[in-house]
Amino acid sequence: MNKKQLASVSSFSGFFSVFIPHVLLAVLAGIILFVPKKKQLLHAPGALLAALLVIELLFLIHFLMQKRKQNRGGRSGAQSGILSSTDGIPSSAALSYTEGPRDIMIFVWLIMILWETCTSVLDLAHPVLVPAPENVFFTFYEHWNVMLLNIAYSMELLLAGMIIGLTLAVILGLFCGWIPRLKAFAYPIANVLAPIPAVVISPYLVSLMPSFRSASALVVVLGVFWPQFLSTINRIGSIEPEILDSARMLHLRTPVMLFRILLPYLIPGILTGLKVTMTTSVLMLNFAELMGATHGMGYYIQNSITYANYAHAVAGIIVIGVVVTILNRIVGFIQKKLIRWH
Amino acid sequence: MITLNNVSFSYADNEQCACEQTLSSLSFQIESGEFLCIAGPSGCGKTTLLRLLAGLHMPTEGKILVDGSPVCGPREDMAIVFQDYALFPWMNAHKNVQFCIRQTHPGISASDAAAMADRYLEQVGMADAGNKHPYQMSGGMRQRVAIARALAMDRKILLLDEPFGALDARNRTDLQNLLETLWCAENNPAKRRTIVFVTHDIQEAVRLADRIILMEPGGIAESIPVPLKRPRTLEDGPAGEQFRQIRRSLTDRLMELDRPAGRACRCGGPA
Numbered sequence: 195m196n197k198k199q200l201a202s203v204s205s206f207s208g209f210f211s212v213f214i215p216h217v218l219l220a221v222l223a224g225i226i227l228f229v230p231k232k233k234q235l236l237h238a239p240g241a242l243l244a245a246l247l248v249i250e251l252l253f254l255i256h257f258l259m260q261k262r263k264q265n266r267g268g269r270s271g272a273q274s275g276i277l278s279s280t281d282g283i284p285s286s287a288a289l290s291y292t293e294g295p296r297d298i299m300i301f302v303w304l305i306m307i308l309w310e311t312c313t314s315v316l317d318l319a320h321p322v323l324v325p326a327p328e329n330v331f332f333t334f335y336e337h338w339n340v341m342l343l344n345i346a347y348s349m350e351l352l353l354a355g356m357i358i359g360l361t362l363a364v365i366l367g368l369f370c371g372w373i374p375r376l377k378a379f380a381y382p383i384a385n386v387l388a389p390i391p392a393v394v395i396s397p398y399l400v401s402l403m404p405s406f407r408s409a410s411a412l413v414v415v416l417g418v419f420w421p422q423f424l425s426t427i428n429r430i431g432s433i434e435p436e437i438l439d440s441a442r443m444l445h446l447r448t449p450v451m452l453f454r455i456l457l458p459y460l461i462p463g464i465l466t467g468l469k470v471t472m473t474t475s476v477l478m479l480n481f482a483e484l485m486g487a488t489h490g491m492g493y494y495i496q497n498s499i500t501y502a503n504y505a506h507a508v509a510g511i512i513v514i515g516v517v518v519t520i521l522n523r524i525v526g527f528i529q530k531k532l533i534r535w536h
Numbered sequence: 537m538i539t540l541n542n543v544s545f546s547y548a549d550n551e552q553c554a555c556e557q558t559l560s561s562l563s564f565q566i567e568s569g570e571f572l573c574i575a576g577p578s579g580c581g582k583t584t585l586l587r588l589l590a591g592l593h594m595p596t597e598g599k600i601l602v603d604g605s606p607v608c609g610p611r612e613d614m615a616i617v618f619q620d621y622a623l624f625p626w627m628n629a630h631k632n633v634q635f636c637i638r639q640t641h642p643g644i645s646a647s648d649a650a651a652m653a654d655r656y657l658e659q660v661g662m663a664d665a666g667n668k669h670p671y672q673m674s675g676g677m678r679q680r681v682a683i684a685r686a687l688a689m690d691r692k693i694l695l696l697d698e699p700f701g702a703l704d705a706r707n708r709t710d711l712q713n714l715l716e717t718l719w720c721a722e723n724n725p726a727k728r729r730t731i732v733f734v735t736h737d738i739q740e741a742v743r744l745a746d747r748i749i750l751m752e753p754g755g756i757a758e759s760i761p762v763p764l765k766r767p768r769t770l771e772d773g774p775a776g777e778q779f780r781q782i783r784r785s786l787t788d789r790l791m792e793l794d795r796p797a798g799r800a801c802r803c804g805g806p807a
Contacts, residue, residue, distance in 0.1 A: 436618055436620050436621075436622035437622060437624065439592055439616070439618065439622060440616070440618065440622040440623075440624075442592065442610045443590065443592075443610050443614065443615060443616050443689075444636060444639045444640065444689070445610060445612055445639070445640075446639060450639065454635070455624070458624075458626040458627075459626070461626075533626075534669070535625050535626050535669045535670070535671055
């Protein structure tokens with residue numbers, strides 16, 4: 195296959211990968227704008243259309259970046275992809291970078307079309323429990339300041355809880371993992387206390403602690419601390435013997451051993467655990483906020499449900515999803531920067 | 537001078553092997569400034585013996601004395617090079633060497649340590665690779681850095697545990713030459729470092745050693761001096777003939793020994 199043919203193949207498939215999602219998007223926009231609606235009490239579709247635009251823009255940016263990566267990544271990749279597909283063996287090299295985002299977009303637009311048709315257009319779904327997309331996205335326009343405030347409030351607690359929990363877990367874990375006598379003392383105790391789910395005792399903690407904020411921070415701290423503490427001890431126990439031997443031959447003093455050898459050795463594991471930890475702490479925090487908070491994302495959703503305002507509740511759920519995704523991206527970025535050696 | 541007095545060792549925590557000693561009643565001496573190779577089939581306790589010398593294991597019976605004082609834990613006058621390099625993976629080559637220098641030379645300034653690290657890296661031919669991390673290096677490069685690190689610790693006894701076992705032939709030859717050159721750099725033989733070099737490769741042992749201790753499972757089979765001149769060129773001339781003769785007799789001797797793999801119980805731990 196010569197270069198020209200190759201180029202035409204890739205531009206052809208490139209055209210199609212953008213084509214189908216855009217047909218779906220046009221259908222969706224058409225339904226929103228021009229099809230008569232059965233459902234009563236619909237807000238204006240402006241916010242919904244704006245949200246679609248944002249999603250579309252994100253998709254295009256992602257798509258173009260992947261495409262550039264693919265072109266830079268070299269012809270050889272494309273060529274081997276074609277070769278292996280003629281052999282009839284599916285391989286990961288045959289998967290174009292742009293196919294993933296395209297499939298996701300098709301999925302998203304189909305879900306949106308289904309949602310819009312079932313609620314606004316035909317009014318088939320439950321009139322109160324399943325809000326129309328127009329109303330859900332109108333919430334962002336209507337409540338953006340309230341939502342930002344609640345996000346900020348939740349993030350403050352989350353960060354404080356995570357930083358305190360993680361720092362305590364790693365420092366105490368270092369000492370308990372390295373000093374045999376401390377380990378013999380702390381490890382069995384930790385094994386008894388760690389499995390007690392902080393979520394379950396959180397109502398008790400709320401009444402125990404002086405303020406609601408300190409109680410929810412404590413729930414996050416507990417949720418982060420125990421798993422990280424135990425895994426720090428375990429990781430030190432299973433440190434590679436060669437690293438330990440060469441450190442022993444150097445006659446290191448305990449502080450040097452702890453902070454120059456063991457701590458850097460642990461960091462990749464801590465960061466790998468951080469993604470899971472963060473998802474857990476968001477869960478913990480939101481649960482704690484259901485308990486009687488006056489601010490926060492969990493409170494926002496809880497409050498909306500109490501007043502049967504399900505459009506607000508669904509909007510709140512979407513916001514939590516977006517926030518957790520952004521946090522995960524940040525952790526992933528830190529991971530990449532810090533532990534290239536691993 | 538290192539003296540072993542009736543040293544025995546068994547991996548006590550290994551229940552299957554509790555009956556059997558990995559090493560039993562070893563007694564020999566290593567002179568100061570000697571280049572000693574410990575050779576033998578794998579599984580016969582060479583590495584265990586080296587770890588005993590390093591103080592990473594304690595003998596179950598008997599004593600190891602270095603210049604009269606008993607070994608009871610890793611000592612301040614020994615450095616060790618492992619087969620699997622054991623560099624700190626989060627530090628680049630330069631930092632690895634520099635860290636060791638700063639730990640073993642208390643009070644040295646950061647800039648002096650850096651300059652020293654540069655010098656040692658240059659000695660092993662790694663002057664350009666200082667900013668590479670271990671994951672970016674080949675096995676040969678890592679072992680060069682590990683040697684630089686051990687030299688930089690400036691200890692009078694250097695222990696090497698099959699350091700070139702995982703390298704390709706070219707790198708192995710290069711590093712053998714390098715090790716001999718660095719060791720011979722001190723002209724006065726009495727002031728040289730004592731080197732204990734574990735290998736399963738007879739050729740390598742004859743290439744490097746002043747004396748070879750040939751081990752059989754559980755103990756020492758023989759102690760063989762290698763009276764070849766240094767620096768050694770092994771393939772031609774009368775020296776080459778002598779070299780081949782020593783190697784042949786050693787290989788024959790090795791073939792006579794019991795193969796440990798055939799025995800009912802082989803002790804665990806690093807072979």
